Amino acid sequence: MPGIIKERLFTPGPTPLLMEAQARTLTAANVHHRTEAFRKIMSETLSLLKYYYDTPNDVLIFASSGTGAMEGSVSNLLSPGERMLVGTAGKFGERWFGIAEAYGIEAVKVESPYGRPVNIEAMKQKLASEGPYRAVFIQATETSTAVMNDVRALGEAVKNYPETALVVDGITGLGTSDLRVNEWGLDILIGGSQKAVMIPPGLAFVSVSEKAWGLIAKSRLPHFYFDFSKERKNQAKGETAYTPATTLVIGLHAALEYIRKIGRENLIANAALLAEAARAAAQALGLKLFAESSPANAATAVCAPAGMDSGAIVKELRTRFGAVIANGQGSMKGQIFRLAHLGYYDMPDLFAFFAALEVSLLKLGHKVELGSSVRAAQDVYLRHAG
């Protein structure tokens, strides 16, 4: 049907942009990075990132996607001949192995099937009986399956190994779940700009603990661009070793000010509320959730009805209503779709999405009671709202 169809991102990154932050970047096109003005912005942004991370640890910014920071975490911590332990339960967990292979590092795997969280007990056993490992790697939230891992339990375990760092990919976990960097011992925590911080892709963040800095000092794997120690020295002065992505940093500054205004804990509570409402809404339509337990707050993975390709749902939502969701990745493609609610999303976004999903499923031949999933989401809102 012709007419107005607005594009609305419901993908787990990129996420809807905070327009105030975008507007700020537009007036900053002439900022040069080797100036006092930019050093001030950079320093303030790093302080705001510490608020966002809720940690006094160093936090560094790289002009790269999150994967760059994942690679840097390996190449800054390990040395030839050392081993790493990886807990994986999805496509992003699998990425650690590609990095390890590129650097000739042996990566020991603890793997759960897609849709389940990583088995932390199994990781603890490996740590105790098959060590030493220089570092342990895990996703806070595995975005490909929309499952949350028990990072706290893993952190408590890794704390007992003074020569082992815990590296957490918090790219979609940050700003959507409670991650206590210092209390839980998250030595390196990785974030990305196109997620809950509501700005476009192009920046990665890492927080680095004192324990991690000690291990980094001993590492002998090659790295140049992703040199955490070099950036630590530069960023302490509001500088960067190489050219920073100035407009993204300025946008990040504005977005983090917004997050500080609404409160980091409320950003997380917002994602948790939307996630609970999304699960209730999907189930009201008779759809099965892909995560059997420990669902993520960042996104919800929903199984397509039997006999229906999830790609058809993705397409129908896009062409009819401009709503963009993510298909499954790898072997999950066609089986599931993923609806995000991390960052700049609110309840009316979710109401609109599920009303559109109902119509789309109906058009694809699924039996739908119109309005029923919206009602389920409203009920969740009413249970939590004042």
Next chain:
Amino acid sequence: MPGIIKERLFTPGPTPLLMEAQARTLTAANVHHRTEAFRKIMSETLSLLKYYYDTPNDVLIFASSGTGAMEGSVSNLLSPGERMLVGTAGKFGERWFGIAEAYGIEAVKVESPYGRPVNIEAMKQKLASEGPYRAVFIQATETSTAVMNDVRALGEAVKNYPETALVVDGITGLGTSDLRVNEWGLDILIGGSQKAVMIPPGLAFVSVSEKAWGLIAKSRLPHFYFDFSKERKNQAKGETAYTPATTLVIGLHAALEYIRKIGRENLIANAALLAEAARAAAQALGLKLFAESSPANAATAVCAPAGMDSGAIVKELRTRFGAVIANGQGSMKGQIFRLAHLGYYDMPDLFAFFAALEVSLLKLGHKVELGSSVRAAQDVYLRHAG
């Protein structure tokens, strides 16, 4: 509840902005209006306005709100001692009398109660028996009551009086309803920028027929800024007599390109679909529509439930969900609320609005079957959609 609440305009002006058009204005801050570059933009914009108006008549742009063009229509057409005939059924119709009074012009009134359309038969009788009138004034859509007037019937009648011009306030009617400028004899048709053309306030438009130009040539009321003849000469060259609102013109150019791309008729069909869905949704909640007949496509006026102040609904929607709707004006304040769907609105906007309205009404003590109004809107969509 803390968290993310996005502000969403559901007001009948300003309306949601087309961000592509806004982005275009940002890069144009350095354009000077007395240049070939701006003359080209201005000329193209005037051509696009003719497409939007669907007329070969002259169309002029003024840096003013729509009221300026309403005043100009009086001051360019009439002379001292001449009379005007006004059809009114709401707050915007009443504005003509303030203008007439300011210029010492006798304005004869044909008035319908709020919520009804103007009685065109009564206007025809006045034309036939109590003339002559130099001009006849009416709203295509009376925004204060969300009622559409039968401009076509009035146009057919006024055509019979060669010394009488028909002036139509199409500020919210343009882009939301079928207005056939030449076929129906709409001698002056007024538009505004913050309506269906999706840009901010600050511009008014007028189309002027050959018949109107003939009468304008004889007019002797004072005017200087709103001088239609002077602007006709200037704008034919892509210029303006006084400084134009350059960034708004550039935004208008971009927005009209978008409208040409989706099709003017589809912009109107979009508003008509949303209006039909809005009426069905409101009625599904047991709410009474304020317009007893001839509801507008631009906005829907809904009566508050008995014993409830519509201002409470406005406030609840705003604080809970960031949804901004309009209260009633004048004596309608507290009695009705007005939900707009002109310009850059789509079905998911409406789904989100009604889900939020349901929750808000429930919180205010109205009995609501959650999801029911969303379902009614979905049903309307499904009846029309392929």
